[in-house]
Amino acid sequence: MWTWLKDGLFACINIFYQWTGDWGLSIIIITLIFRIIIYPLTVRQNRSSYAMKKIQPKMQALQIKYADDQQRLQEEMRKLYTDNKANPLMGCLPALIQMPIFLILFQVLNEYLPEGASFFNIVPQLTWSPRTAWGQGFVFSIPYLILMALFAFSTFIPMVLQGNQKDKQNLIMSAVMAVFMLWISWGSPGGVLIFWDVSSLIAVAQMAAMQYRFRLNDEEEEAKKVHVEPVQINVERRVKKPKPKKKGK
Secondary structure, eight states: HHHHHHHHHHHHHHHHHEEEEOOOOHHHHHHHHHHHHHHHHHOOOOOOOHHHHHHHHHHHHHHHHHTHHHHHHHHHHHHHHHTTTTTTTTTHHHHHHHHHHHHHHHHHHHTOOTTTOBTTTTOOTOOOOOOHHTOOOOHHHHHHHHHHHHHHHHHHHHHHHSSOTTHHHHHHHHHHHHHHHHHHHSSSOOOHHHHHHHHHHHHHHHHHHHHHHHHHHHHHHHHHOOOOOOOOOOOOOOOOOOOOOTTOO
């Protein structure tokens, strides 16, 4: 099964290579197709993440209120998730789906890709990792270091967007994950980094756009709820009494 998946992925990359004449561009095309396939899942993930972000104050209030009653806390949390259509597991699903592609592509590059396969000579060897390129000299390794930086950046930004930007703990966790991804990317082939970078940057753009749209929808819904009736003021005009006539006139 695993061999069949590797053969199938390489066949797809090879087809696009025959059209474009560049292995790196072929990987990017495969990445775009992959993002199109998982787009419905991406929408669900972003909607759930936005809902989770909105209910964070309520979650914190429940944690304080039921700090001594964990069973009641779990019940109230489940009810809160259901009422707001939020699912904490949805945020991890697209990344989990990407991991098998990541692993398959890792092996495809090492086993199938010909020597000298490059990305428009910008990344001279797609099978080389940043660690391997570093051994050739700093200047030679610059494209790989840029791919590493994008790898970490595309991990850090989604975590910040999904959480509370003012939460120091969330920022620290995001930074730790970014450093961890730098460590992983140090030994990953350049072609794998191209796949992950392109996929993650598209995901970041989609997340920013969808959160903006969800926020506008919420503002429109709130505006519909707030309906101010015009205040009607009845003004009665006083009729002037006729002045009494003086006697003798």
